[in-house]
Amino acid sequence: xxxxxxxxxxxxxxxxxxxxxxxxxxxxxxxxxxxxxxxxxxxxxxxxxxxxxxxxxxxxxxxxxxxxxxxxxxxxxxxxxxxxxxxxxxxxxxxxxxxxxxxxxxxxxxxxxxxxxxxxxxxxxxxxxxxxxxxxxxxxxxxxxxxxxxxxxxxxxxxxxxxxxxxxxxxxxxxxxxxxxxxxxxxxxxxxxxxxxxxxxxxxxxxxxxxxx
Numbered sequence: 001x002x003x004x005x006x007x008x009x010x011x012x013x014x015x016x017x018x019x020x021x022x023x024x025x026x027x028x029x030x031x032x033x034x035x036x037x038x039x040x041x042x043x044x045x046x047x048x049x050x051x052x053x054x055x056x057x058x059x060x061x062x063x064x065x066x067x068x069x070x071x072x073x074x075x076x077x078x079x080x081x082x083x084x085x086x087x088x089x090x091x092x093x094x095x096x097x098x099x100x101x102x103x104x105x106x107x108x109x110x111x112x113x114x115x116x117x118x119x120x121x122x123x124x125x126x127x128x129x130x131x132x133x134x135x136x137x138x139x140x141x142x143x144x145x146x147x148x149x150x151x152x153x154x155x156x157x158x159x160x161x162x163x164x165x166x167x168x169x170x171x172x173x174x175x176x177x178x179x180x181x182x183x184x185x186x187x188x189x190x191x192x193x194x195x196x197x198x199x200x201x202x203x204x205x206x207x208x209x210x211x212x213x
Contacts, residue, residue, distance in 0.1 A: 002046060003042070003043050003046055003098065004046055009050060012047075012050050012106070013050050013051065015106060015110075016050050016051035016053065016054070016109075017051075018110060018115055019051055019053040019054070019109065019110060019113040019115065020110075020113045020114035020115045021053065021083065021084035021113045021114045022053045022054075022055060022084045022113070023053060023054055023055070023081055023082065023083065023084070023109050023112050023113050024055045024056075024057055024081070024082040024086060025044050025047065025048065025054060025055065025056045025057070025079060025081060025109075026057050026059060026067075026071070026079065026080040026081070026082055027040065027041060027044050027056060027057070027058050027059065027077065027078075027079050028059045028060070028061050028064070028068055028071075028073045028076055028077065028078045028079075028080070029041060029058065029059075029060065029061070029076050029077050030060055030061040030062055030076050031060065031062075034076050034077065035173055036077055036095065036096050036170075036173055037076055037077045039096055039098075040077040040079070040095075040096040041058065041077075043096055043097075043098060044056050044079065047105075047109075053113065054109070061073065061076050061078075070088070071088050071092070072092075072165065073092070075094050075169075075174055075177070077094075077095065077096065077173075078092060078093070078094050079092065079093040079094075079097065080092050081108055081109065081112045082112070083112050083113070083114070084113070084114070089112060089158060089159050090155075090158030090159065090162070090164055090165035090166055091108050091111075091112055091155045091158055091159065091166065092165070092166070092167040092168070093105065093108075093167070093168045094167055094168060094169045094170060094173070094174060095168070095169065095170025095172075095173035095174065096142070096170065096173070097168060097170075098142055099141075099142025099143055100140075100142060100143065100144055100145050100147060100148050101140060101142055101147065101148055101151065101168065101170075102148075103148035103149075103152075104147075104148040104149075104151035104152050104155070104168060107152050107155075108151075108152070108155050111155065111156065111159055112159065116159075117156075119156070119203070123203050123204070123207070124160070126207050126211070127157050127160045127161055127164075127203075127207065128160060128161055130157075130161050130163050130164060130210055130211070131163060132163060132213055133163055133165075134163055134164045134165075134191065134192060134210055134213055135164075135165055135166075135167075135191070135192055135193070136154040136157070136158070136164065136165070136166040136167070136189065136190075136191055136206070136210075137166075137167055137169050137181075137189070137190040137191075137193075138150045138151045138154050138166070138167070138168055138169065138187050138188075138189050139169045139171045139178060139181065139183045139186055139187060139188040139189075139190070140168055140169070140170060140171060140186050140187050141170070141171050141172060141186050142170065142172075144186045144187065146187060146199065146200040147186050147187040147200070149187075149200040150187035150189060150199075150200045150201065151166075151168045151187070153201075153203055153206060154166035154167075154168075154189070154206070156203075157203075157206065164210075171183050171186055171188075181193075181196070185198055185199075187199065187200055189201065189206065191206075191209050191210055191213065192213050195209040195210075195212065195213065197209060
């Protein structure tokens with residue numbers, strides 16, 4: 001069953017006219033039990049069809065373990081976005097980016113393609129000054145209207161600084177991980193597995209925690 005009707009397909013095709021360069025959607029699944037893997041693959045196939053600049057590549061977590069390690073993929077389904085040179089820029093989605101999360105997935109595709117949106121200079125400088133490996137997990141649910149904004153901010157920072165990698169985590173798909181980090185409300189932001197924020201916080205709040213790392 002198709003995720004997008006004709007009207008939405010038309011709207012997305014128009015949005016994807018703004019892609020500045022090619023983007024590879026690297027999808028990791030695995031054989032056997034894999035919640036929402038099939039659905040995610042179908043969803044990504046539909047997205048790929050909407051622009052010649054989008055290229056879907058499918059990988060298996062076990063069979064392509066070297067590549068999974070390179071992109072730090074440990075869960076499935078997991079989507080890694082690669083730029084026109086095939087470079088990983090720290091933008092990852094764990095679980096299907098459907099529902100409200102299409103509002104973080106589409107901007108991520110545009111930004112990875114090279115279509116950058118500017119930030120105030122002071123924030124830009126603070127982001128670029130982060131000089132230690134920093135992982136940002138943003139726990140979301142697909143019905144959460146505020147979660148996509150938090151995911152977008154995390155991915156924006158990852159694209160600006162090679163020390164930062166950011167990942168959406170669909171809380172219901174990865175229940176054990178959500179449990180580990182006591183996710184009772186979303187979006188929940190976890191920085192380097194210890195600093196926590198709740199809600200769609202401004203970039204300044206992210207940075208205040210990241211500068212403490």
